[in-house]
Amino acid sequence: MLVPHHIENLRPYEAGKSIESLQAESGLTEIYKLGSNENPLGPSPKVAEAIQKTIHQIFRYPDTKASRLREALAKRFKVKIENCVVGNGSEGIMSAIIGTFLHDKDEVLTASCTFTGFFVLTRARGLKLNTVPLKGFCFDLDAMAAAITxxxxxxxxxxxxxxxxxxxxxxxxxxxxxxxxxxxxxILDEAYAEFALDNPDFPDSMSYRLDNCITLRTFSKVYGLAGMRIGYGFAHENLIQYILKVKLPFEPSVLAQAAAAAALEDQAFVEETLRVVREGRDFFVNSFKDIGLRVLPSEANFVTLVFNSEEEAMQIYEFLLKKGIIVRPLKNFGMEEGLRISVGKKEENIKCIEALQEIVKA
Ligand SMILES: Cc1ncc(COP(=O)(O)O)c(C=O)c1O
Incomplete structure (x- = not known):
């Protein structure tokens, strides 16, 4: 056989539905994409400027050290450049971490219901993945500690x-x-940390200095650069030094590095995103409760609804699709009865609530 069993049997990552595919299937022209936790405001205008300025440089290979961006990150987070890594999305860095630290007999431990991209990366290496169920829809850290082997x-x-x-x-x-x-x-995946930092109970990993922890963050969410593919991470310099050996030398691209550096400087855009997301999140939570839907407390740029069954969740999902509203069913995440809805612009959120009101009444 050409490929090993674990690749033959691997279920690839399934991304949220795209606007183009819904358009092609339904012929709808007005589509609201609330399925992939993207930034409802788009990118910062300063990023567009930086990309335009850099576009003529794309015939050159990128700076393999990403020095300008890593220096900016080091300054912002009060660490040394040797503590920083950047890659093709935080998922790109995750892939490099798995390639760097894991041998064949090593095992990986996480929750049963979390970011599925990580599951795919470990399974693609044929590694043993142990999972612990969530408790009350939260990571059960005591049970996870007990599951360490x-x-x-x-x-x-x-x-x-x-x-x-x-x-x-x-x-x-x-x-x-x-x-x-x-x-x-x-690995502390903090793709949504910025949305939670105002909560004093949130353990901002950057306020700790732990030699066996790697923080992963991304420009895909609060910075609005999901399509550029750029993420960043922090750890002890010994760990970073090994990851840099394995990471693809020319990731992230010339444009991604320039875009991220510009995005990092535009903190006013970040503040505006946080304001829009927090306002939208409150609106969603209050409206869902008014309609009588069960919603989980969210510290991110999305909210998750829990229905009585997979059938009920999928019925709502299909109804929303017919209205041109894309949300995310959670079967692949191991939460069949759930639907995840990203916070959108005000008008998108209102459309979503109106559609939900309609189906719940019916
Ligand atoms: C928890 C989590 N981690 C990582 C990622 C991947 O982010 P990136 O776009 O930086 O690869 C996502 C994307 O949705 C995510 O939700």
Whole structure:
């Protein structure tokens, strides 16, 4: 056989439905994409400017060290450049981490319902993936600590968690870290951290200095650069040095590096995004409760509804699609009865609520 069993049997990552595919299927012209947790405001205008300025440089290979961007990140987060890594999305860095630290017998531990991209990356390497169920839709860190074995090499935590939007607290995290052996690496996926930083219970990983932790963040969400593919991470310089050996030398691209550097400077855009998302999130949560729907408390740029069954969730999903509203069914995440809805612009949120009111009444 050409490929190993684990590749033959691998279920690839399934992205949220695109506007183009819904248009092609339905002929609808007015479509609202609330399925992929993208920034409702688009990118910062300063990013467009930076891309235009850089476009004539794309015949050159990118700076393999991404020095300008890493320096800017180091300055912003008060660390050294040696503590920073950038890659093709935070998922690109995740892939490099898996390639760097895992041997064949190593095991990976995470929650059963979290970012599926990580599952695909570990399964693509044929590695053993152990999962612990969520408790009350949150990471159960005590149960995860109890599930650590001598073979556990990487623990993947996602905070706020995708797809639930919930967080684990400072206290829970600090207790957990006392139980993690030194030789086990903890990945803290904080793709949605910016939306949670105003919560004093949120354990901002950048406020800790833990030698066996890697923080992963992204320009895809609050910075509005999902299509550019650029993410960043922080860790002890020894860990970063190994990741840099394995990471593809020319990622991220010339344009992605320039776009991210410009995005990082435009903090007014970030503030505006946070304002729009928090306002939209409150509107969603209050409206869902008024309609009588069960919604999980969210610290991210999306909210998750819990229905009585997969059938009910899918019925609502299909109804919303007919109205041109794309949300995310959560079967692939192991939460069949859930639907995840990204916070959009005000008018998009209102459309979504009106459609939900209609189907719930019916
Ligand atoms: C929790 C989480 N981590 C990582 C990613 C991947 O982000 P990136 O676009 O930086 O690869 C996503 C994307 O949705 C996510 O939800």
């Amino acid at each position: 001598p073979n556990t090499k990487i623990i993947f935590l996602c905070n706020p968690n995708n797809p639930t939007g919930t967080i684990f607290t400072r206290k829970e995290f600090e207790r957990f870290m006392t139980k993690v052996p030194e030789g086990t690496l903890v």
